[in-house]
Amino acid sequence: MYRTHILVCGGTGCTSNKSFKIVEELHKQLTERNLNDEVKVITTGCFGLCAKGPIMVVYPEGTFYHSVKAEDVTEIIETHVIGGKPVDRLLHRENDGTVVDSLKDTEFMKKQVRLALRNCGVIDPENIEEYIGRDGYQALAKVLTQMTPQDVIDTILASGLRGRGGAGFPTGLKWKFAKASEGPVKYVCCNADEGDPGAFMDRSVLEGDPHVVIEAMAIAAYAIGSNQGYVYIRAEYPIAVQRLQKAINQAKEYGMLGKNIFGTGFDFDLEIRLGAGAFVCGEETALMTSIEGKRGEPRPRPPFPAIKGLFGKPTILNNVETYANVPQIILKGAEWFSSIGTEKSKGTKVFALGGKIVNTGLVEVPMGTTLREVVYEIGGGIPGGKKFKAAQTGGPSGGCIPVEHLDVPIDYDNLIAIGSMMGSGGLIVMDEDNCMVDIAKFFLEFTVDESCGKCTPCRIGNKRLLELLTKVTEGTATLEDLDKMEELCYYIKANSLCGLGQTAPNPVLSTLRYFRDEYVAHVVDKTCPAGVCKKLLKYSIDKEKCIGCGMCAKKCPAEAISRTDYTAPGHKLASMAIDSEKCVKCGACISTCKFGAVKKG
Amino acid sequence: MNVNELNALRAKMHKQFINRQPANDTTAMFYVGIGENGITKDAKALLNALIETVAEKYSNNALAMFDANLAKGVKVVNGKGEKYYENATTSEVAAIVDESL
Numbered sequence: 001m002y003r004t005h006i007l008v009c010g011g012t013g014c015t016s017n018k019s020f021k022i023v024e025e026l027h028k029q030l031t032e033r034n035l036n037d038e039v040k041v042i043t044t045g046c047f048g049l050c051a052k053g054p055i056m057v058v059y060p061e062g063t064f065y066h067s068v069k070a071e072d073v074t075e076i077i078e079t080h081v082i083g084g085k086p087v088d089r090l091l092h093r094e095n096d097g098t099v100v101d102s103l104k105d106t107e108f109m110k111k112q113v114r115l116a117l118r119n120c121g122v123i124d125p126e127n128i129e130e131y132i133g134r135d136g137y138q139a140l141a142k143v144l145t146q147m148t149p150q151d152v153i154d155t156i157l158a159s160g161l162r163g164r165g166g167a168g169f170p171t172g173l174k175w176k177f178a179k180a181s182e183g184p185v186k187y188v189c190c191n192a193d194e195g196d197p198g199a200f201m202d203r204s205v206l207e208g209d210p211h212v213v214i215e216a217m218a219i220a221a222y223a224i225g226s227n228q229g230y231v232y233i234r235a236e237y238p239i240a241v242q243r244l245q246k247a248i249n250q251a252k253e254y255g256m257l258g259k260n261i262f263g264t265g266f267d268f269d270l271e272i273r274l275g276a277g278a279f280v281c282g283e284e285t286a287l288m289t290s291i292e293g294k295r296g297e298p299r300p301r302p303p304f305p306a307i308k309g310l311f312g313k314p315t316i317l318n319n320v321e322t323y324a325n326v327p328q329i330i331l332k333g334a335e336w337f338s339s340i341g342t343e344k345s346k347g348t349k350v351f352a353l354g355g356k357i358v359n360t361g362l363v364e365v366p367m368g369t370t371l372r373e374v375v376y377e378i379g380g381g382i383p384g385g386k387k388f389k390a391a392q393t394g395g396p397s398g399g400c401i402p403v404e405h406l407d408v409p410i411d412y413d414n415l416i417a418i419g420s421m422m423g424s425g426g427l428i429v430m431d432e433d434n435c436m437v438d439i440a441k442f443f444l445e446f447t448v449d450e451s452c453g454k455c456t457p458c459r460i461g462n463k464r465l466l467e468l469l470t471k472v473t474e475g476t477a478t479l480e481d482l483d484k485m486e487e488l489c490y491y492i493k494a495n496s497l498c499g500l501g502q503t504a505p506n507p508v509l510s511t512l513r514y515f516r517d518e519y520v521a522h523v524v525d526k527t528c529p530a531g532v533c534k535k536l537l538k539y540s541i542d543k544e545k546c547i548g549c550g551m552c553a554k555k556c557p558a559e560a561i562s563r564t565d566y567t568a569p570g571h572k573l574a575s576m577a578i579d580s581e582k583c584v585k586c587g588a589c590i591s592t593c594k595f596g597a598v599k600k601g
Numbered sequence: 602m603n604v605n606e607l608n609a610l611r612a613k614m615h616k617q618f619i620n621r622q623p624a625n626d627t628t629a630m631f632y633v634g635i636g637e638n639g640i641t642k643d644a645k646a647l648l649n650a651l652i653e654t655v656a657e658k659y660s661n662n663a664l665a666m667f668d669a670n671l672a673k674g675v676k677v678v679n680g681k682g683e684k685y686y687e688n689a690t691t692s693e694v695a696a697i698v699d700e701s702l
Binding site for chain 2: 003004005040042059061082083084085102103122129132133137145255256263
């Protein structure tokens with residue numbers, strides 16, 4: 001037993017910030033100082049506060065150190081591990097300067113309830129015994145020895161668990177349909193494709209607690225009558241792939257996978273299938289087509305996968321986060337889970353906070369938490385004191401939530417009512433410097449690029465929609481184009497084959513709903529109020545403020561700035577001026593001018 | 602692996618998580634004083650004894666650590682309040698833990 005545990009984040013964010021070097025240095029110094037019997041070093045999954053990584057937490061004190069480097073290890077060992085006092089300069093400070101030495105007491109963590117992420121930042125994800133020590137595989141044991149398949153389905157139904165991948169379909173209902181389908185061969189699949197830009201919830205669960213997915217899939221397999229599962233995981237997640245494969249190997253070694261699990265006669269095997277970089281393969285039928293070895297293209301539904309899915313057999317496909325909730329529901333009961341959240345959205349939701357927010361990272365909050373709490377309390381607000389403008393949820397399939405809806409409790413139905421959707425959990429915050437037309441264009445460019453091309457409404461419709469949107473950002477659109485865009489959006493939504501096409505217009509519709517004035521400014525005034533859309537930008541020099549130093553001209557790559565004949569009162573040199581015909585709008589002049597004489601707008 | 606083996610492994614590993622969890626309002630905190638002298642052999646033995654004893658009790662709501670602000674002995678802070686055992690020795694640890702948990 002160890003008196004001190006040093007946990008170092010091994011999630012992708014902190015790993016790319018060289019947290020592995022911290023671990024190496026810790027091992028080296030603890031060996032040199034003969035402390036290996038007293039101090040244990042654990043590389044864990046994501047703690048969540050990615051903005052402050054690399055993260056280290058030292059127990060039993062629970063001391064939270066941020067932005068740790070390998071060079072800090074000596075001081076941490078000498079001052080804290082041996083000396084018993086925390087290293088003050090590495091402690092977290094809130095926005096107001098208050099020192100908080102425990103992660104759980106930070107504003108970031110206080111309102112969070114970590115259910116899906118319960119083991120992330122706590123256990124070594126590459127050690128099955130640590131997972132077992134935290135009640136791992138107890139749910140599977142309970143299910144196989146004390147519950148019937150129908151009991152399992154009834155429990156999941158009663159819990160109110162809804163799919164965390166985006167659509168929010170009741171998980172128990174999906175399993176019920178698959179169980180009712182006939183046939184000796186059925187499949188259990190996990191969607192770990194996570195294609196939404198900025199989303200990394202599923203990645204973090206797989207990196208930090210891969211066994212929870214394995215256990216849940218085995219439970220699901222028992223419930224529906226399956227013996228084979230596949231985890232479809234994007235190849236762009238190498239750490240997650242490696243940890244999941246290691247976890248599968250360990251589970252087989254310990255008898256949690258394979259034949260006759262726990263001596264009950266139940267067999268279940270699990271394999272990984274790698275995605276090849278197509279967003280559309282996050283759609284359930286395209287995902288299954290891809291597993292079958294074909295080009296990832298969606299199929300018409302009905303028949304739904306629970307009836308006819310992978311290889312034509314009844315199949316369930318659930319998201320990583322959905323599965324991450326299952327073992328605890330089995331162990332603690334449906335009533336426990338349904339006591340968290342709102343009336344129609346039970347449990348918690350993991351969000352990946354990104355964009356214009358102080359605390360970028362991973363958060364898990366009860367359904368019903370407001371966006372204001374997420375952005376301002378947990379997220380730490382907007383950097384630089386800028387004004388909140390909107391938050392995009394649901395990624396390319398979602399919509400934006402403007403300031404007037406900051407106090408709407410986040411759940412599946414409320415978000416749809418205000419023109420957005422939960423999506424998988426990506427939450428991108430935007431401030432006054434973001435152009436909402438440009439944001440819509442960003443997401444539409446993504447979906448046009450990712451369209452599989454199978455159906456005309458998506459392949460052609462979204463491309464035409466993008467062309468119209470581009471006209472708006474370039475100042476060549478008309479008001480009639482805005483009406484045309486809106487009509488086209490509804491046509492695409494109603495007629496596309498799969499969710500990609502059906503939801504691609506959502507960012508456009510949502511921004512048209514809440515930020516129509518920005519669209520009108522682009523179209524009628526030919527200006528971009530946020531100063532983002534390049535073709536609508538005009539750089540000019542205030543001749544009264546300009547002292548004529550000429551530094552801007554020296555920096556200009558296009559030789560677009562020259563001296564005028566005008567000398568402002570009190571100045572010795574004549575003012576400079578920008579030739580807008582030559583100007584390439586690079587912004588070098590505005591960042592060079594120390595006198596605030598260059599304007600953009 | 603059968604269920605009994607799973608449970609045995611769980612019990613064994615559960616002890617590994619002693620001292621690796623955040624404190625809450627009901628956590629019993631055991632502080633071993635090391636003062637300005639740092640960790641001595643006696644202090645180490647005392648802390649080890651506390652951790653072992655807490656683990657034996659299968660408590661998942663107790664933490665034991667050194668305290669540089671305490672000159673010596675063992676201070677316990679729990680739901681009942683605070684108690685100081687100035688001259689605590691390893692042989693008294695079992696009684697201290699029994700009283701505190």
